Amino acid sequence: MTQPLTLEELKQVMAEADLLKSEADVEDALNRLASDITDRLADSMPVVYSIMNGGLVMAGRLLTKLNFPLEQGYMHATRYRGETTGSTDLQWQAPPSVPMEGRTVLILDDIFDEGNTLAEVVKSCEAQGAKEVLTAVLVNKIHDRKNTELKIDFIGLEVEDRYVFGCGMDYRGYWRNAAGIYAVKGL
Numbered sequence: 621m622t623q624p625l626t627l628e629e630l631k632q633v634m635a636e637a638d639l640l641k642s643e644a645d646v647e648d649a650l651n652r653l654a655s656d657i658t659d660r661l662a663d664s665m666p667v668v669y670s671i672m673n674g675g676l677v678m679a680g681r682l683l684t685k686l687n688f689p690l691e692q693g694y695m696h697a698t699r700y701r702g703e704t705t706g707s708t709d710l711q712w713q714a715p716p717s718v719p720m721e722g723r724t725v726l727i728l729d730d731i732f733d734e735g736n737t738l739a740e741v742v743k744s745c746e747a748q749g750a751k752e753v754l755t756a757v758l759v760n761k762i763h764d765r766k767n768t769e770l771k772i773d774f775i776g777l778e779v780e781d782r783y784v785f786g787c788g789m790d791y792r793g794y795w796r797n798a799a800g801i802y803a804v805k806g807l
């Protein structure tokens with residue numbers, strides 16, 4: 621495990637970061653996502669799961685924009701665990717909180733990076749008998765290292781190939797609470 625960061629270091633990370641998407645950009649993206657998701661799922665009484673922890677902020681901000689009957693749930697699967705590179709094994713820290721057999725499932729997550737997390741989560745939902753599984757992410761990171769053929773159904777924003785934080789995404793456990801999306805200096 622890397623050494624914990626101090627308060628001063630964490631403030632410096634933010635002070636030196638590049639703002640990639642403003643709070644207003646994020647809000648526009650969430651409104652577009654809500655409209656597209658409503659068009660597709662308004663009549664399907666879906667279960668909408670957030671992938672903890674990263675999906676928490678997106679879910680909280682998106683759910684109140686969805687004006688149709690849905691159930692809300694969560695699951696916690698983690699691959700990075702406070703580091704800036706992902707481990708090969710996805711660790712399940714909490715299984716899905718609502719049964720999904722025969723249901724339309726929508727998975728919400730903050731970022732589609734190499735794609736291992738969502739690919740495995742989707743596979744797991746299918747194995748648990750979901751009728752259909754759709755995915756929505758706030759951010760798709762653009763690079764050619766995706767480890768999956770999975771196509772994300774709803775994408776809010778695209779970002780360049782840098783380590784990003786804010787809107788649910790952490791830098792070594794911190795700054796998920798930042799309202800915009802930032803790239804760490806040098807990463």
Ligand SMILES: O=P(O)(O)OC[C@H]1O[C@H](OP(=O)(O)OP(=O)(O)O)[C@H](O)[C@@H]1O
Nearest residue numbers: 672673674698699700733734735736737
């Ligand atoms: O596309 P991938 O390369 O698999 O990365 C994306 C995943 O990584 C992050 O989760 P993380 O493992 O950091 O867990 P956390 O949300 O609990 O921080 C993020 O929230 C996504 O779930």
Ligand code: HPA
Nearest residue numbers: 733782783784785789790
């Ligand atoms: O760029 C990232 N930032 C935060 N969390 C992440 N998980 C995968 N990629 C990222």
